[in-house]
Amino acid sequence: MDNVLIIGAGAAGSVVAKKCAMNRDVFKTITLASRRLESCKKVQADCVTPIEIAQVDADNVAETVALLKKVKPDLVINMALPYQDLPLMDACLEAGVHYMDTANYEPRDEAKFTYKWQWPYHDKYKAKGLIAVLGCGFDPGVTNIFSAYAQEKLFDEITQIDIIDCNAGNHGKAFATNFNPEINLREVTQRGKYWKNGEWIEIDPLTISAVIDYPDVGPVKSYLIYHEEEESLVENIKGLKQIRFWMTFSDNYIKHLEVLSNVGMTRIDPVMYKGNPVIPMEFLKCLLPEPSSLAEGYTGKTSIGCIVTGTKDGQAKRTIIWNVCDHAQTNKEVGAQAVSYTTGVPPVVGAMMLFKGHWSGKGVFNVEQLPPQPFLDELGKQGLPWHVRDLGPAEQSDLLTVKT
Numbered sequence: 001m002d003n004v005l006i007i008g009a010g011a012a013g014s015v016v017a018k019k020c021a022m023n024r025d026v027f028k029t030i031t032l033a034s035r036r037l038e039s040c041k042k043v044q045a046d047c048v049t050p051i052e053i054a055q056v057d058a059d060n061v062a063e064t065v066a067l068l069k070k071v072k073p074d075l076v077i078n079m080a081l082p083y084q085d086l087p088l089m090d091a092c093l094e095a096g097v098h099y100m101d102t103a104n105y106e107p108r109d110e111a112k113f114t115y116k117w118q119w120p121y122h123d124k125y126k127a128k129g130l131i132a133v134l135g136c137g138f139d140p141g142v143t144n145i146f147s148a149y150a151q152e153k154l155f156d157e158i159t160q161i162d163i164i165d166c167n168a169g170n171h172g173k174a175f176a177t178n179f180n181p182e183i184n185l186r187e188v189t190q191r192g193k194y195w196k197n198g199e200w201i202e203i204d205p206l207t208i209s210a211v212i213d214y215p216d217v218g219p220v221k222s223y224l225i226y227h228e229e230e231e232s233l234v235e236n237i238k239g240l241k242q243i244r245f246w247m248t249f250s251d252n253y254i255k256h257l258e259v260l261s262n263v264g265m266t267r268i269d270p271v272m273y274k275g276n277p278v279i280p281m282e283f284l285k286c287l288l289p290e291p292s293s294l295a296e297g298y299t300g301k302t303s304i305g306c307i308v309t310g311t312k313d314g315q316a317k318r319t320i321i322w323n324v325c326d327h328a329q330t331n332k333e334v335g336a337q338a339v340s341y342t343t344g345v346p347p348v349v350g351a352m353m354l355f356k357g358h359w360s361g362k363g364v365f366n367v368e369q370l371p372p373q374p375f376l377d378e379l380g381k382q383g384l385p386w387h388v389r390d391l392g393p394a395e396q397s398d399l400l401t402v403k404t
């Protein structure tokens, strides 16, 4: 296997294409396809080795199947939007191509994050001898693999996972989102949710917070939100009693979000304007900066990881596993900010795992179901070094005492 097709030439997809082009020993043939050929041309010009480009509307299964038959890739990496997950999975099944993505399917008219649409493809992929690897970005993605690594190597039993995600960067804009604005705002404005003692507990958006001490960044107020990897980790980490996801948002970001929500600009249902239906969130996306345009001048770091609590050899234990990524450094390397970089590098490593035979299987798998060690061995070499450290009893006290 050495032929990869990347679909979606946006902020994160461009990182995937550029990093694949830096690893020609693994990726002999690289094609980048997107809705607009213009987007692909820009990325192609910045790749260090030649790549092919193509135009495709990934919502259209027949069009995608025709492209797959022409390019004959071994793997499709879906870097378009969650709306395209199901049509791309259907196209891969029809053309006999392995599939990978970084975010679970969402219907356009409902901001709902669940694997219930993609997991039922398991038997169809299995019957065709194909693998679909779901959620191979950073979170979901590397955070799931950190959890699998903790389960396999560091703990006898895991009782609690706190996934912690901090962007301590500054892009200098009044308001912008670090990945696709529509998808980002749908994620943040939905109700919060976490899992405890076998139950999902819902909360109003951004109503529980804690100060988390992020490696290389320091203490930052973080909000409990729902994130899709919780759904699969609950299934795949044995003994788990609680899982929560925490993300930092600046006061400025929250102020803008509140105003936009209050005036209805984050609505995803159509509103009639001068006789035409307009979806406020889609219109808002057009006004906001493209995430790929934020890289120049972006300063600061992301610090993302897992705090895992459990036991080893009969002793209580708490461990943090994390990566820190610098916006200016990733801009220098591939012309992208760190959020696009941390999203784009993991699927390249995941594709390497499939092409080198470290990951295999027939059916639909979340990344924590695949061997973590070879992935983590490669991750640092591809630009995302990771670290692990046991925590002392007094560390992260605010996070660990907050009532949930």
Ligand SMILES: NC(=O)c1ccc[n+]([C@@H]2O[C@H](COP(=O)([O-])OP(=O)(O)OC[C@H]3O[C@@H](n4cnc5c(N)ncnc54)[C@H](OP(=O)(O)O)[C@@H]3O)[C@@H](O)[C@H]2O)c1
Binding pocket: 007, 008, 009, 010, 011, 012, 013, 033, 034, 035, 036, 037, 039, 040, 056, 057, 058, 059, 079, 080, 081, 082, 084, 102, 103, 135, 136, 137, 138, 139, 140, 141, 178, 179, 180, 181, 183, 290, 291, 292, 339, 340, 342, 343
């Ligand atoms: N797991 C993680 O860690 C993580 C983190 C952040 C984001 N993500 C996922 O990554 C996705 C991409 O994020 P991003 O920041 O790169 O967004 P982006 O810059 O908006 O890029 C999305 C790209 O998808 C392409 N696209 C949209 N509809 C298409 C269609 N019907 N057919 C073909 N291409 C289509 C667009 O192509 P054109 O430019 O050609 O119009 C656009 O370039 C997000 O939506 C999110 O789900 C995952």
